[in-house]
Amino acid sequence: MEVPKDLTSYVRVLKLASTPSTEEFSQVSLVAGAGIMLVGFLGFVIFVIMTFMPGGI
Structure with a gap:
């Protein structure tokens, strides 16, 4: 992994x-x-379903 090559690609993207x-x-x-x-x-909606029908899902 070459640091100068990586830095040039970052600069190009910026x-x-x-x-x-x-x-x-x-x-x-x-x-x-x-x-x-x-x-x-x-x-x-999931909270309401689980509150009114605890064993429903």
Whole structure:
């Protein structure tokens, strides 16, 4: 494993990276928020099912 070769690849990736536009950032955060809400809702549904039907699942 050569350190200089690894460092040049990291620098190349950092040069290609750019900050997202406001529209792109808001779209990504909206999708991530929707995913978090979906996982939370599924957890809540499982909690309710297990509370009212302890031996159901």
